[in-house]
Amino acid sequence: xxxxxxxxxxxxxxxxxxxxxxxxxxxxxxxxxxIGLLLVGRLIAAPYLxxxxxxxxxxxxxxxxxxxxxDLIVLTLFGxxxxxxxxxxxxxxxxxxxxxxxxxxxxxxxxxxxxxxxxTWSMAVNPFFEKTVRIQGDRGHQVIDxxxxxxxxxxxxxxxxxxxxxxxxxxxxxxxxxxxxxLCTLTLILRTALEDRTLQKELPGYEAYxxxxxxxxxxxxx
Numbered sequence: 001x002x003x004x005x006x007x008x009x010x011x012x013x014x015x016x017x018x019x020x021x022x023x024x025x026x027x028x029x030x031x032x033x034x035i036g037l038l039l040v041g042r043l044i045a046a047p048y049l050x051x052x053x054x055x056x057x058x059x060x061x062x063x064x065x066x067x068x069x070x071d072l073i074v075l076t077l078f079g080x081x082x083x084x085x086x087x088x089x090x091x092x093x094x095x096x097x098x099x100x101x102x103x104x105x106x107x108x109x110x111x112x113x114x115x116x117x118x119x120t121w122s123m124a125v126n127p128f129f130e131k132t133v134r135i136q137g138d139r140g141h142q143v144i145d146x147x148x149x150x151x152x153x154x155x156x157x158x159x160x161x162x163x164x165x166x167x168x169x170x171x172x173x174x175x176x177x178x179x180x181x182x183l184c185t186l187t188l189i190l191r192t193a194l195e196d197r198t199l200q201k202e203l204p205g206y207e208a209y210x211x212x213x214x215x216x217x218x219x220x221x222x
Contacts, residue, residue, distance in 0.1 A: 018087075019031065019086045019087060019089075019090045020090070022087060022090035022091055022094060023090045023093050023094050024094050028093065030093075030105065030171060030172050030173050031086075031090075031172065033105070033171065034086075034168070034171045034172060037109065037112055037171065041112065041115070041116040044116060044120075045116055045119070045120040045123075048120065048124070049120060049123055049124065052124045053123060053124060053127055055127065056123060056126075056127050056128075056129055056130070059130050059131075060129075060130065060131050061131070062130075062131070063131065063132050064130055064132060064134050064136065064138075065134070065138065066134040066135060066136075066137070067132040067133065067134045068132070068133045068134060068194075068198065070194060071132050071133040071134075071191070071194070071195075072132070074187055074190060074191045074194070075132070075191075077187045078184060078187045078188060078191070081180050081181075081183045081184035081187060082165065082180075082184050084180035084183075084184075085165070085168045085169065085172075085177050085180045085181050085184065086168065086172060086177070087180075088174065088176050088177045088179060088180055089168070089169060089172035089173070089174035089176070089177040090172075091176075092174040092175070092176040092177060093172070093173065093174065097174075097175075097176050098174060098175040098176055099173075100170070100173040100174065100175055102173075104170045104173070105170060105171060105173065107167075107170050108167040108168070108169075108170030108171035109167075109171065111162055111163045111166065111167035111170070112163050112164065112167050112171065113163070114159060114162060114163040115159045115160065115162065115163020115164045115167065116163070117159075118148060118155055118156070118158070118159035118163070119156055119159045119160070119163075121147055121148055121155075122147065122148050122149070122155050122156045122159070123156075124147070125144060125146050125147035125148070125149065126144045126147075126149065127139075127144075128141055128142075128144065129156065133191070133194070133195045133198060135198075135199075135202045135203055141203060142203075142204075142205065143203065143204075143205040143206050143209045145209055145212065145213065149213065150213060151213070151219060152213065152215050152216065152217055152218070152219060153196060153209070153210065153213050153215065153216050153217075154192050154195070154196065154216050154217055157188050157189075157191070157192045157217060158217045158218070160188060161185050161188055161189075161217075165181050165184045165185055165188070166178075166181055166185065168181065169181050189217070192216055192217060193216070196210075196216055
């Protein structure tokens with residue numbers, strides 16, 4: 001697990017270095033501001049979650065037994081499209097394909113704050129918020145209907161889509177970055193649908209929960 005985290009951190013660092021290389025300069029304020037926001041969000045959420053739900057935090061770096069094969073494929077698609085967002089943004093900034101008002105950065109920052117708040121809340125109340133989709137029979141998996149799960153069935157995905165994936169082009173100041181961001185959003189919508197179907201079929205009590213909380217991501221819509 002430690003080795004995987006180290007490798008993941010190194011890959012993330014290389015991606016950011018590569019992105020600044022694509023921009024062609026190190027004095028890219030929005031790039032540094034994004035890194036700062038990501039660090040602040042982590043510093044706010046991680047200590048609280050380690051106190052609140054330490055077992056979950058340990059498992060977040062693992063691929064649990066029984067993980068669905070389709071989920072590994074979808075996660076790969078998510079990773080590729082997500083990493084493409086800052087890459088496209090960097091090329092956009094370098095070659096000036098588009099221009100975005102600085103005011104949109106404030107919108108992106110507000111969305112990112114929403115992401116940190118909702119994901120932290122979701123992980124605090126849901127001890128089964130693992131990295132991959134599986135029925136956690138080894139941990140007494142059961143339906144969680146408290147906190148944000150009383151409003152939508154997959155609040156974590158909603159937060160990631162709005163506050164991270166779609167916020168990143170705004171934070172980096174690139175309209176073209178919305179192309180991979182939309183593709184990334186579609187992979188998360190697909191994952192939401194597949195995970196929800198899996199839970200209805202395999203997790204006792206989940207089908208009854210869907211009658212209580214009718215919407216997967218957006219209240220009144222879907």
